[in-house]
Amino acid sequence: MRGPHKEAALADLRVLLVRGLRAALRGRTGGVEPxxxxxxxxxxxxxxDNLDSFRGESRFTxxxxxxxxxxxxxxxxxxxxxxxxxxxxxxxQGEGAVARSDPLTDPERATTKSIMLADFRRFMDEDLTEKQxxxxxxxxxxxxxxxxxxxxxxxxxxxxxxxxxARKRLKxxxxxxxxxxxxxxxxxx
Amino acid sequence: xxxEGIFKAVLQEIAETRDREIGCDExxxxxxxxxxxxxxxxxxxxxxxxxxxxxxxxxxxxxxFEALLAALRATGEA
Numbered sequence: 001m002r003g004p005h006k007e008a009a010l011a012d013l014r015v016l017l018v019r020g021l022r023a024a025l026r027g028r029t030g031g032v033e034p035x036x037x038x039x040x041x042x043x044x045x046x047x048x049d050n051l052d053s054f055r056g057e058s059r060f061t062x063x064x065x066x067x068x069x070x071x072x073x074x075x076x077x078x079x080x081x082x083x084x085x086x087x088x089x090x091x092x093q094g095e096g097a098v099a100r101s102d103p104l105t106d107p108e109r110a111t112t113k114s115i116m117l118a119d120f121r122r123f124m125d126e127d128l129t130e131k132q133x134x135x136x137x138x139x140x141x142x143x144x145x146x147x148x149x150x151x152x153x154x155x156x157x158x159x160x161x162x163x164x165x166a167r168k169r170l171k172x173x174x175x176x177x178x179x180x181x182x183x184x185x186x187x188x189x
Numbered sequence: 190x191x192x193e194g195i196f197k198a199v200l201q202e203i204a205e206t207r208d209r210e211i212g213c214d215e216x217x218x219x220x221x222x223x224x225x226x227x228x229x230x231x232x233x234x235x236x237x238x239x240x241x242x243x244x245x246x247x248x249x250x251x252x253x254f255e256a257l258l259a260a261l262r263a264t265g266e267a
Contacts (some may be wrong), residue, residue: 013238015263023263024256058221062266066221069257073249093191117191140191142201145213157214160247167206173201181204188197 001051013047014040016061017068024069029076039075067118074146074156081147086134089141091098109187116184123173135159202246209239214248216243224257259262 001009008049017040025034047064054063124133130154138148149159201216216239223240227233234241244251261267 005211020264024260026259028252028256036219055231058225061264062225062261065260065264066224066257067236069253069260070217073253073256117196123261136199140195142192142195144249150241156249157212160212164206165212167203169202171206171263181200185197185200185204188193188200 001048002183005060010044013061014044017043017065020065021068025072025076030080032076032080034072034076036072039072040068042075043071046071063135077146078150081143084143084147086148086151087144089143090134090137093137093141112187116179116187119177119179120170120184123170123177127169127173128166132169133161135162136166139163148149205246207242210246211239211243213243213247213250213259216240216247219256220250220254224254224261228261232249 001013018036021034021036021040025036043064047067054060124136126166128136135148135152138151139145145156145159149156152159154162171181174184219237219240223233223237224237244254258267
């Protein structure tokens with residue numbers, strides 16, 4: 001990527017990345033035609049900007065393809081959720097029950113699930129910070145980390161760590177209440 | 190209404206929360222090495238357990254990992 005053959009090397013890399021990304025995105029774009037060439041162009045800029053961070057622990061082309069895939073997915077997720085606010089996602093959940101995936105669940109079981117969900121919400125209210133509650137509720141609404149992070153003015157990595165701390169708090173609280181996550185999962189099995 | 194499938198996935202993540210986990214950035218840093226170990230036929234999960242656990246817990250990173258494998262197969266790297 002440096003030196004007199006840089007342009008030829010870049011052209012070869014572009015061809016490789018386009019071929020790889022087309023395969024990577026097959027069946028993963030939600031029916032939307034992906035802008036493969038645009039994603040690859042953006043990725044090439046990041047690759048050139050970060051050449052010094054390549055540690056040689058894999059082939060260069062594997063490292064480059066990794067950056068290309070990340071670039072494409074980050075952009076696709078942002079694009080898919082562009083018109084959805086945090087409030088939209090959170091308000092959709094309301095204070096109601098979990099949407100039943102099995103319409104034949106008996107009433108007693110449905111009641112148990114509702115009680116457990118109410119407890120879970122209480123633990124969220126009492127043990128998490130406001131930011132953690134917002135982030136977790138958005139995640140429960142299906143919003144991807146990138147989209148949540150953008151709206152909260154942070155980045156995906158910091159958000160993951162925020163949610164990791166939230167998980168630890170909830171796990172501790174649930175265990176203190178003698179209600180393990182496995183117990184709750186069992187009710188929803 | 191909360192989607193039951195998503196709620197169960199979050200509960201599963203809580204149940205599997207470890208004392209030490211790496212974040213998305215660290216997983217991304219190590220991913221090309223992880224993939225290279227895996228494609229060479231060795232046990233990448235055993236060699237890099239923190240990456241493996243992050244991929245298990247983080248849907249976004251897991252999706253990108255699977256997509257990367259598909260890309261590398263298409264370009265003959267796998």
